[in-house]
Amino acid sequence: MAQITAAMVKQLREMTDSPMMECKKALVEADGDMDAAVDILRKNGLAAAAKKAGRDTNEGAVAAYISDDATEGALAEVACETDFVASNPKFTGFVANVAQVACTTEPADVDALLACDMNGESVQDALTEMIHIIGENMKITRFAIRKPANGAVASYIHMGGKIGALVEFAFDKPETASTEAFKSFAHDVAMQVAATAPISAVREDVPAEVVEHEVSIYKAQAAESGKPEAIQEKMAMGRLEKFFKGFVLNEQEFIKDSSMSIKQYAEKVSKEVGDNVRVVAFDRLVSGEAAN
Template identity: 40%
Template sequence: MAVTMADITKLRKMTGAGMMDCKNALNEANGDFDGAMEIIRKRGQAIAAKREDREASEGCVLAATKGDFAAIVALKCETDFVAQNKDFVALTQSILDAALENKPADLEALKALTIDGRSIADLIVDRSGVTGEKMELGFYEFVQAPSTIFYIHPGNKLATIVGFNLPEVEYQVARDVAMQVAAMNPISVSRDEVPADVVAKELEIAKDKARQEGKKEEMLDKIAQGRINKFFQESTLLEQAFVKEPKESIQQYLKSHNKDLTVTAFKRITLNAE
């Protein structure tokens, strides 16, 4: 049967595939929509398998909040050209929406969620068939707290989410903290949350440096402790200097707005080289 422009447009809307891909699939399936969709899906699976060893270093990172839940997702691809495509960004957004609605526990649970009857994992394979590039859901992170905020850096390569201990936080204050996380990349909220192995490693580095500087062995522990305090000030969110007002820490900034306010958790995802 003859394939009409209306048929091609309908299939394109259903699959996101290009006009010629839809036309060819419909012709091959003799106008059967289910058959044409299966042809497009198989093409995506073949491309995904063929490009398995390729590096997906580009992509789109989006974040959002819904009440006490905030999430970040990163859909990865091979080139920035594809990453900036509106359909690719729209797919990333739909995955994020599904995460906000269903609150999956981890990345695999997110992949298993369905959108319009198709699993997210299958939708990504389908999109790979459309673009001809390897694609993967690279990251998924979330926080739950009495109040949450998100920040997406221009270009959709970096995003952060932050949770606070109080249900109502002034928007600009919350956004400032989310931007601080984006700019300064802290390793934890406070020094108490820094893994013990990281602290031990930093102490050893500090001692070695002091030795190289010719410091006496009996002074090394004291010197190392001073340097680990500096490490905490540079690397933990609450102790970091506020980028907008370096004379005060993030903790001081929060307390200046509400003495009970603090950060409970944050997540940061970036596709940028750092």
């Protein structure tokens, strides 16, 4: 039987981030074979993942991936058990890798994503290994992908990964994406989405049931005034307009300059770059929201 030295245990620990005693046990079982010991630890990781699978995962992080040319991007959320792990660089790096894999492979759902390749192994195997290394249950909860045909994307991660925003823009000239005016605008709009939680980019995309619900409330409020029905209708519609200005991205006041809306900001940038820049759609993921 090979002699297991402290240096070997230290090397295996550095390779896997596993506890010292587990590294020593794996090396003994593998008769000193480092590669075999890594495999043993990974197999033990499978057992550890199964044992931890019942624990709650109400914390987590959101990360973004944007291609170098900003023509495609993705958000991914991975849940964990504690906020301490949610801020661990190894964990946040893993979430970022998941976002990149999602963008490049375009899986149909989380199950399909788990089967995708990540640096030579499946995302599922990488997740299981991360569970073993960090010692908490984790799961990939959701992702969002944006690949505009004519345009670009931008992202903003808020509060250290608690909130992630991914915004899709449309324009006519490919060179617009590389202009400083557009880059600044795109960053600002992604930040706006993260900070204000709009419902949709344009009012036509607000779900009909949401509009109907708001209108019913505003009409009931107006009825309390005792004014003629025609005036009540105007009061209700006026309040609906305020609702749209508060929750439709293009109609919101720009948080860094309340003198203009996001749509007016887009028009300003369009003049600067000589193109027709539009905010088309967005995704906003809040860590822990899916679990709750």
